[in-house]
Every structure is written in C-alpha cells, then in structure tokens.
Amino acid sequence: MKVIVTTGQKVTESLIERAKMIADKLNVQFVFRNNDSVELIKRSSKADIIIVVTKQRIVAYTDEGELFFHLNMAQLRIQNIDRGQVDHMAMAMHLKKGMSVLDCTLGMGTDAIVASYIVGVEGKVVGVENSEVTSFIVKNGLEEFCVENVRLEKALKQIEVVQADYNQYLLSLPDKTFDVVYFDPMFRHPLKESVALKPLRAVADHRPIELQALKEAKRVARKYVVVKENRRSKEFERLFIENIVGGKYSNINYGVIQVGDENRKSNYNYWTNCCWKNKS
Ligand SMILES: C[S@@+](CC[C@H](N)C(=O)[O-])C[C@H]1O[C@@H](n2cnc3c(N)ncnc32)[C@H](O)[C@@H]1O
Known part of the structure; x- marks a missing residue:
C-alpha cells in the first residue's frame, strides 16, 4: 500500500516542516501540494493513501473516504x-x-x-x-x-x-x-x-x-x-x-x-x- 504525505492548500513554512517530519516518521514520501487537488496528487503519484496535514488536523484520504480522529460514539x-x-x-x-x-x-x-x-x-x-x-x-x-x-x-x-x-x-x-x-x-x-x-x-x-x-x-x-x-x-x-x-x-x-x-x-x-x- 503506497502512502504519501502532503499539506493542505493553505501552506506555511511550519506546516511544510511538520508534514515532512510526519513523512519521515512514517518513512514515506513527502509531496509538495502546489495547489493541486488530492485526487490529482493521488493519480500522479499512484498512491493508495494521501495523508494531508493542515493546521487543524491530519486526514488520510482513502478510497473509502476520509480517515481522521474524532470522538465518534x-x-x-x-x-x-x-x-x-x-x-x-x-x-x-x-x-x-x-x-x-x-x-x-x-x-x-x-x-x-x-x-x-x-x-x-x-x-x-x-x-x-x-x-x-x-x-x-x-x-x-x-x-x-x-x-x-x-x-x-x-x-x-x-x-x-x-x-x-x-x-x-x-x-x-x-x-x-x-x-x-x-x-x-x-x-x-x-x-x-x-x-x-x-x-x-x-x-x-x-x-x-x-x-x-x-x-x-x-x-x-x-x-x-x-x-x-x-x-x-x-x-x-x-x-x-x-x-x-x-x-x-x-x-x-x-x-x-x-x-x-x-x-x-x-x-x-x-x-x-x-x-x-x-x-x-
Ligand atoms: C473494528 S476496528 C476496531 C474499532 C475500535 N474498537 C474502535 O472503537 O474504534 C479493528 C481494528 O483492529 C485492527 N487490527 C486487526 N487485526 C490486528 C492485529 N493483528 N494487530 C493489531 N491491530 C489489528 C484493524 O487494523 C482495525 O483498525
């Protein structure tokens, strides 16, 4: 399963640093967002999962939907x-x-x-x-x-x-x-x-x-x-x-x-x- 990490659309230097650190931690590739859609990044990188790091949260985009932490039930x-x-x-x-x-x-x-x-x-x-x-x-x-x-x-x-x-x-x-x-x-x-x-x-x-x-x-x-x-x-x-x-x-x-x-x-x-x- 190929996993990559990128940032949200609103990027700052510190967000890029954080996303890179997460990619390192997970031992996967970091990809610059460049204003591209998650779908486009997914297709061009042939990744199964895209982890998007924003200021508020971390979301994994999967074929079955978005995986992020919440309190659920x-x-x-x-x-x-x-x-x-x-x-x-x-x-x-x-x-x-x-x-x-x-x-x-x-x-x-x-x-x-x-x-x-x-x-x-x-x-x-x-x-x-x-x-x-x-x-x-x-x-x-x-x-x-x-x-x-x-x-x-x-x-x-x-x-x-x-x-x-x-x-x-x-x-x-x-x-x-x-x-x-x-x-x-x-x-x-x-x-x-x-x-x-x-x-x-x-x-x-x-x-x-x-x-x-x-x-x-x-x-x-x-x-x-x-x-x-x-x-x-x-x-x-x-x-x-x-x-x-x-x-x-x-x-x-x-x-x-x-x-x-x-x-x-x-x-x-x-x-x-x-x-x-x-x-x-
Ligand atoms: C039905 S979910 C558990 C939901 C959880 N009880 C909750 O309240 O959110 C099952 C989880 O167990 C994990 N799992 C299944 N087999 C495992 C294993 N051998 N070792 C560790 N985790 C495993 C799966 O990856 C999956 O995330």
Whole structure:
C-alpha cells in the first residue's frame, strides 16, 4: 500500500516542516501540494493513501473516504454512562476505576476512550493497532484533541498507543499483565450502518482472531478476555466462546471469557439489563 504525505492548500513554512517530519516518521514520501487537488496528487503519484496535514488536523484520504480522529460514539457513550445507563462493552469487561485494559484492536480508539474514561487516571489503557496510518492518526488525535470535559481529556491523553500486530505484542508480555484483554476485529459481516468505520476498512488489518492469539490473551489477562462481534457472526463458535452478552436489540455481542474459569457465567448479578446467550 503506497502512502504519501502532503499539506493542505493553505501552506506555511511550519506546516511544510511538520508534514515532512510526519513523512519521515512514517518513512514515506513527502509531496509538495502546489495547489493541486488530492485526487490529482493521488493519480500522479499512484498512491493508495494521501495523508494531508493542515493546521487543524491530519486526514488520510482513502478510497473509502476520509480517515481522521474524532470522538465518534465515545462522547455519547460517556454521556450515557454519566447518566447511569448501561454500556455493554464496559459491562462485558466488568470495568471499574483503577483497572488495566489492553485493547488489541485500537482502530479509531472509540472503545479505548470509553474504557479509559471508566478506569480513570488510577487505571491504564494500552491500544494496539497494526495499521501504521491508523495508529499514527489516532495517536496524534488522542494527544492533540481538545475537549471541555476534563475527565474525558485525561482519558484521551492517558491511552498509550502501540503500533504492532497484537499476535506479536501479546507474545512479548508477561503473564497476567492486564486485567482485561479486548478484541474488536473487523467484522466478518460488516454492519451496514457503521459508516464511520468505512475509511478504516481501507487501511485495516482484516485477519480474524487466531485461536493461538486467544490463548495468549488468556495468559496475559488477569480477569477477562472480551471479544466483540456481530450478533450474526459464527466467530464465537469458531473461537469456542460460550458466554455471550449484549443488548437485547443490539447487533453487537460480546464474548466473555473469565480467565481461569471459562465455563462459568461470570458474576451473573453484574448483568442487569443484559441478556445472556450462553449456549452451554
Ligand atoms: C473494528 S476496528 C476496531 C474499532 C475500535 N474498537 C474502535 O472503537 O474504534 C479493528 C481494528 O483492529 C485492527 N487490527 C486487526 N487485526 C490486528 C492485529 N493483528 N494487530 C493489531 N491491530 C489489528 C484493524 O487494523 C482495525 O483498525
């Protein structure tokens, strides 16, 4: 996949310097904008992805649309959590203040932001992302995005982004490093309504979770391994995950493995408003 970096139309010396530094960091070519359209640059340079650096933000132009950091659903989910509503991911993870979470599939960081907000400054969230373009954009966004909500701002800033393949990264970690290890792979059957994830598809790692990775995740997790999947997917069966939870009307389910006790429904009382789909 050929990636190049350029600037927005409004150029200054400092913007060019910044764009060049980003190109160096990503080890890709920098191209002067020269007032050309992104489309023209894309065609003439035969690039798949053009990263455009402007004063306000960094945008990756892909065939599936523009990829840039934004809070997505994180802000709404956090508002709902603050109002006392259930967040099914947080429930599946049994998240509490002070916990540590390894998000193996960071993507645009929405789930990691929600997790970081709940675990707070006493906790820790590390997000692993294999796509260099995505991890760069999200890392930069988490560092630079400004929000009025101080707790949310802290939640963004404390997420540690690691550009790596989780298969390798998990192998490098000692036993029981994180309370929760989380996977949200690219859905085997993409949900039609997830338009926000469309540009991500152009740069994402689409491989399914290997059983070996799940085994490593169980070694690295102290409490839970959680896998998010489309309700209609057969992935839970393939991965031998039996405890499945999710909102009654949601297309999304979470497979929950309680480490050391995989066959037991974990803490049933915790699941108010949740429906169990235990097949055992
Ligand atoms: C569905 S998205 C995750 C969305 C994320 N949960 C969010 O809230 O924005 C899946 C992401 O996992 C990444 N991914 C898939 N396999 C990976 C791997 N082996 N190592 C690291 N990242 C991976 C993909 O590149 C993609 O960005």
